[in-house]
Amino acid sequence: MSDAVRQSAVDPVGTPAGEALLDQALLGGTARDWVALLKPRVMSLVVFSGAAGLLVAPVPLNPVLAVAVIISIAAGSGASGAINMWYDRDIDAIMRRTARRPIPAGRISPDGALIFGIGLALLSVVMMWFASNLLAAGILALSILFYVFIYTMWLKRRTPQNIVIGGAAGAFPPIIGWAAATGSISALPLLMFALIFFWTPPHFWSLALFASEDYERAGVPMMPVAKGARRTRWEILVYTAFLLPISVAPWYMGLAGRLYLAASLGLSLAFLWYAVAVVRDRQDASGVSLTRDAPAKAAFKYSLIYLFALLGAMVIDHWIG
Amino acid sequence: MKGKMETSKDWSPEMQAEFSRRRRSRNWALLAFLVGLCLLIYAIAVAKLYYTGRMW
Incomplete structure (x- = not known):
């Protein structure tokens, strides 16, 4: 820095x-x-x-x-x-x-x-x-x-x-x-907590992959800076794989219906597909993307859709169930 | 900071106008926030008294 x-x-x-900042501060x-x-x-x-x-x-x-x-x-x-x-x-x-x-x-x-x-x-x-x-x-x-x-x-x-x-x-x-x-607190909100908890790493690390120069310059040890891009890609895949059973768990435990099951399976498998694309991105020996991190950018955007859609499906399933 | 504040006297008319515009926008936003807060507290109080019969 x-x-x-x-x-x-x-x-x-x-x-x-x-001095320029100070002028702005005065304004x-x-x-x-x-x-x-x-x-x-x-x-x-x-x-x-x-x-x-x-x-x-x-x-x-x-x-x-x-x-x-x-x-x-x-x-x-x-x-x-x-x-x-x-x-x-x-x-x-x-x-x-x-x-x-x-x-x-x-x-x-x-x-x-x-x-x-x-x-x-x-x-x-x-x-x-x-x-x-x-x-x-x-x-x-x-x-x-x-x-x-x-x-x-x-x-x-x-x-x-x-x-x-x-x-x-x-x-x-x-x-x-x-x-x-x-x-009070019960199982469903705790499962929702787990869902967001395991969603956060693939979401943030997708961003960190294409913003790693920024983090490196600032000295923030985000995963791509501290462990390298290749390790980060695999970690994204692992956490996304964890999301699949966690997202299905509310249905398995009888806390959500079939509409939610269908949505969670479809959305989580699609997220997994994006994560696989991040791992398979064309990269150099150190794992740095040769495609300007196009798969990571796509995974980041999809991760936002994923969470909104999954929670939305849970609410709709609850109200029509 | 005190010394720098004196330089604001040297501001051009455009800078003075920009300062006034920003201050006006902040004041309106603060007014909206305070009015909204009062209305919200009033609405919560009415809802709680009506539905539960107690404030806390």
Whole structure:
């Protein structure tokens, strides 16, 4: 990492790049910048999986309270994203994919982002408690703390297993949704947790394969950087293979019907096909793609469709069953 | 930071206008957020009292 870039990202005063950042800081961010701080794309997936947990619960929640629960989950996700951007502002500044984020671009001050994130996190947990129960609020708090302290601050810069363990943070929302409706936890939300937990590595490592130069420059030991592209391709295949039995388990345990079974089999086999394509991508001796990682890009896009479609199938199956 | 703030006096009219535009957009967003929050808390309170008869 360039010392000058790191310095300008952390403390803008006194460096040429920092002077430009300071002008941006004086102007301040727009409302859109503050929304960007919440990582809206990640939030959409978190909200969808949380809503799925809420909708497959056997006890219907009052619609007004259900909306409040969804907003609380969204706020918790956004708060985690804002605190993550605050902590990672130095590496975000040197990664092409993240250099235009509001903090490294100088449009929002680091302190402002941190205060915003902490405030939103507290608000989301209190709101969840008010709208549902202490269990759901406690799990929401746990997921925020896990994402910030375990993933962002501890694992991300230390181990290539960062997103395997840290992925648990993103797997909590179905449990939160279920707990908000029922006040308890049972097998189905735990299976949904496992589904997202095992989905996260192939999803992130597909991205890491075609963004590995960025991660390498920033010194983040993502799997392709730490263990190489070839090992990463095989790990993607292994985790995708794990997904097949896990995705079918709700039907096997009598918690979902045939519609869900058909969807889970079709979607998981297709995911496996994409993962095989990633392994079989034309590559050099070290496993680096000779096709600009076209299969990895396709697998990444499909992984998003996979999770939305599978959780959607589970909800539809529940409602028509 | 204090020294740098003084340079904002040297801003061009375009920079001043951009500063005002950004501040206006932030203020409107904050207003929308606070109004939304009040409405949401009010709606939750009404729903809880109506369906469960208790607030907590």
